[in-house]
Amino acid sequence: xxxxxxxxxxxxxxxxxxxxxxxxxxxxxxxxxxxxxxxxxxxxxxxxxxxxxxxxxxxxxxxxxxxxxxxxxxxx
Amino acid sequence: xxxxxxxxxxxxxxxxxxxxxxxxxxxxxxxxxxxxxxxxxxxxxxxxxxxxxxxxxxxxxxxxxxxxxxxxxxxx
Amino acid sequence: xxxxxxxxxxxxxxxxxxxxxxxxxxxxxxxxxxxxxxxxxxxxxxxxxxxxxxxxxxxxxxxxxxxxxxxxxxxx
Amino acid sequence: xxxxxxxxxxxxxxxxxxxxxxxxxxxxxxxxxxxxxxxxxxxxxxxxxxxxxxxxxxxxxxxxxxxxxxxxxxxx
Amino acid sequence: xxxxxxxxxxxxxxxxxxxxxxxxxxxxxxxxxxxxxxxxxxxxxxxxxxxxxxxxxxxxxxxxxxxxxxxxxxxx
Amino acid sequence: xxxxxxxxxxxxxxxxxxxxxxxxxxxxxxxxxxxxxxxxxxxxxxxxxxxxxxxxxxxxxxxxxxxxxxxxxxxx
Amino acid sequence: xxxxxxxxxxxxxxxxxxxxxxxxxxxxxxxxxxxxxxxxxxxxxxxxxxxxxxxxxxxxxxxxxxxxxxxxxxxx
Numbered sequence: 134x135x136x137x138x139x140x141x142x143x144x145x146x147x148x149x150x151x152x153x154x155x156x157x158x159x160x161x162x163x164x165x166x167x168x169x170x171x172x173x174x175x176x177x178x179x180x181x182x183x184x185x186x187x188x189x190x191x192x193x194x195x196x197x198x199x200x201x202x203x204x205x206x207x208x209x
Numbered sequence: 210x211x212x213x214x215x216x217x218x219x220x221x222x223x224x225x226x227x228x229x230x231x232x233x234x235x236x237x238x239x240x241x242x243x244x245x246x247x248x249x250x251x252x253x254x255x256x257x258x259x260x261x262x263x264x265x266x267x268x269x270x271x272x273x274x275x276x277x278x279x280x281x282x283x284x285x
Numbered sequence: 286x287x288x289x290x291x292x293x294x295x296x297x298x299x300x301x302x303x304x305x306x307x308x309x310x311x312x313x314x315x316x317x318x319x320x321x322x323x324x325x326x327x328x329x330x331x332x333x334x335x336x337x338x339x340x341x342x343x344x345x346x347x348x349x350x351x352x353x354x355x356x357x358x359x360x361x
Numbered sequence: 362x363x364x365x366x367x368x369x370x371x372x373x374x375x376x377x378x379x380x381x382x383x384x385x386x387x388x389x390x391x392x393x394x395x396x397x398x399x400x401x402x403x404x405x406x407x408x409x410x411x412x413x414x415x416x417x418x419x420x421x422x423x424x425x426x427x428x429x430x431x432x433x434x435x436x437x
Numbered sequence: 438x439x440x441x442x443x444x445x446x447x448x449x450x451x452x453x454x455x456x457x458x459x460x461x462x463x464x465x466x467x468x469x470x471x472x473x474x475x476x477x478x479x480x481x482x483x484x485x486x487x488x489x490x491x492x493x494x495x496x497x498x499x500x501x502x503x504x505x506x507x508x509x510x511x512x513x
Numbered sequence: 514x515x516x517x518x519x520x521x522x523x524x525x526x527x528x529x530x531x532x533x534x535x536x537x538x539x540x541x542x543x544x545x546x547x548x549x550x551x552x553x554x555x556x557x558x559x560x561x562x563x564x565x566x567x568x569x570x571x572x573x574x575x576x577x578x579x580x581x582x583x584x585x586x587x588x589x
Numbered sequence: 590x591x592x593x594x595x596x597x598x599x600x601x602x603x604x605x606x607x608x609x610x611x612x613x614x615x616x617x618x619x620x621x622x623x624x625x626x627x628x629x630x631x632x633x634x635x636x637x638x639x640x641x642x643x644x645x646x647x648x649x650x651x652x653x654x655x656x657x658x659x660x661x662x663x664x665x
Contacts, residue, residue: 140250143243143272153268156583157277158539159234167523173274174520178589192533196523196585198553201537203232205272209254216326219319219348233353235310249350279308281348285330292402295395295424305420309429311386325426355384357424361406368478371471371500381496385505387462401502431460433500437482444630447623447652457648461657463614477654507612509652513634536659538615547599554596558665572609576599576661578629581613 143207144169152177153206154197160184162197173199219283220245228253229282230273236260238273249275295359296321304329305358306349312336314349325351371435372397380405381434382425388412390425401427447511448473456481457510458501464488466501477503523587524549532557533586534577540564542577553579599663600625608633609662610653616640618653629655 136142144152147166154162154177161184164177180195181188212218220228223242230238230253237260240253256271257264288294296304299318306314306329313336316329332347333340364370372380375394382390382405389412392405408423409416440446448456451470458466458481465488468481484499485492516522524532527546534542534557541564544557560575561568592598600608603622610618610633617640620633636651637644 138244139246140244140252140272141246143252143270155234157234158535158537158583162584168518168520170519170521176520176523176587192586194523194587194589196520196587198579198582198584199274200276200580201583202274203234203277204238204274206268207252207270207272209270214320215322216320216328216348217322219328219346231310233310275350276352278350279310279353280314280350282344283328283346283348285346290396291398292396292404292424293398295404295422307386309386351426352428354426355386355429356390356426358420359404359422359424361422366472367474368472368480368500369474371480371498383462385462427502428504430502431462431505432466432502434496435480435498435500437498442624443626444624444632444652445626447632447650459614461614503654504656506654507614507657508618508654510648511632511650511652513650538611538613538659542660548594548596550595550597556596556599556663572662574599574663574665576596576663578655578658578660580656581659 141169141171141173144173144175144205147207150208152208153183155203155205156197157201157203160189162195164195167194170199173202173205175199217245217247217249220249220251220281223283226284228284229259231279231281232273233277233279236265238271240271243270246275249278249281251275293321293323293325296325296327296357299359302360304360305335307355307357308349309353309355312341314347316347319346322351325354325357327351369397369399369401372401372403372433375435378436380436381411383431383433384425385429385431388417390423392423395422398427401430401433403427445473445475445477448477448479448509451511454512456512457487459507459509460501461505461507464493466499468499471498474503477506477509479503521549521551521553524553524555524585527587530588532588533563535583535585536577537581537583540569542575544575547574550579553582553585555579597625597627597629600629600631600661603663606664608664609639611659611661612653613657613659616645618651620651623650626655629658629661631655 164180169175180192182190240256245251256268258266316332321327332344334342392408397403408420410418468484471480473479484496486494544560549555560572562570620636625631636648638646
């Protein structure tokens with residue numbers, strides 16, 4: 134498989150765009166993707182935490198640990 | 210065992226087809242498979258999240274982390 | 286230990302037979318084993334999902350992730 | 362440490378004997394040990410599933426995944 | 438660090454002594470340590486299972502999987 | 514990818530600054546980051562534990578295990 | 590990064606001092622640190638188990654498995 138076709142590459146392609154991330158604790162983070170690695174560790178700028186579609190907190194910059202991520206919504 | 214007979218190969222064979230994916234949080238994602246790797250990390254296009262067979266949200270493109278997947282329904 | 290005596294070999298021996306699989310979410314899948322690997326990743330054809338011995342859903346072909354399997358009932 | 366003194370060796374020594382196995386879902390399996398490997402993956406013949414000391418189901422042959430085992434009672 | 442100072446060495450030093458072991462399912466096993474390895478897999482002889490300080494069952498010999506152990510009380 | 518762009522680097526860049534850390538048990542730790550490694554193991558000085566935005570305990574220096582971290586809020 | 594600056598080094602530096610350890614089962618152990626390794630496996634002497642700040646049990650020497658540790662409070 135070419136590296137270009139790997140799922141993690143779809144994340145690298147949207148650095149600087151806004152993504153939404155569902156964590157194992159059922160919270161969703163929304164923010165601008167600023168860094169990511171192959172373990173899905175990543176950083177967001179202007180990060181908001183949502184619960185049941187309501188903004189629950191604003192955090193500025195957040196580093197999220199990849200192994201607790203369920204899914205990431207990425208812009209098309 | 211030949212590579213062709215490996216379970217993950219059954220997933221690679223349906224890239225571009227619609228699959229359903231059950232996650233550990235009991236939600237099901239349905240969408241068109243666009244990328245996958247050997248860890249079952251994958252991306253869906255036109256992704257919908259279902260709960261108790263009802264569409265709960267539409268997400269566009271989603272990257273799903275393989276280690277939180279229970280099963281994937283694949284077209285025959 | 287000879288490869289022939291390994292537990293996973295008991296699974297390879299029943300490819301094409303019907304097996305039942307208990308997952309961590311307490312559901313049981315029953316279907317014809319079509320592929321398997323050493324991590325217990327596997328595919329079933331004609332798969333049914335059971336809950337409390339009742340058929341809850343029919344899925345056709347399913348890819349199940351090995352690390353969420355509790356046990357597999359195999360024909361003798 | 363000699364291989365003979367390793368804990369897993371105590372399991373290999375009772376192949377063909379009846380063992381009881383506690384899984385993470387709180388169920389106990391009892392049956393005749395037919396295969397095992399160093400990850401505690403194993404197969405039982407004449408397997409019964411118990412819940413609160415009552416036989417809940419009879420399964421014939423079962424392959425159990427080692428990483429979900431809490432403990433194994435072995436004959437002395 | 439010398440091997441002698443490693444935590445697991447404290448366990449090897451009490452082989453043949455009585456230890457108590459807390460598992461992730463909140464049960465405690467008490468018995469004479471007969472084998473152990475570096476993953477904390479171990480075997481107990483004359484093993485008793487306790488719940489809320491009451492003996493709940495006697496098991497004879499038990500093999501306990503290290504990755505589900507919270508702690509082990511060892512004699513001084 | 515250059516090392517400078519890795520997510521964990523964003524953490525190294527804020528050593529000596531105050532960070533907030535969400536753990537899997539839903540508690541948040543706030544304190545001055547004094548050490549970190551690539552597994553997100555880290556130490557805080559002047560650490561406070563918060564629950565529902567209230568300070569629940571003050572701990573001085575704390576070593577936090579990386580694999581139980583959900584996210585880390587970092588100063589911009 | 591120099592070895593001296595690694596988080597685990599902060600633990601090695603307080604061998605023989607009293608530490609408090611939070612485990613995944615929400616209990617806290619307090620005792621004198623006698624051994625530790627890079628996985629945070631460790632042994633305590635004069636160990637007490639606390640629940641809601643009350644001493645619940647005294648255990649003498651205890652070996653704690655690193656992978657179930659949330660955090661360790663260390664003296665400054």
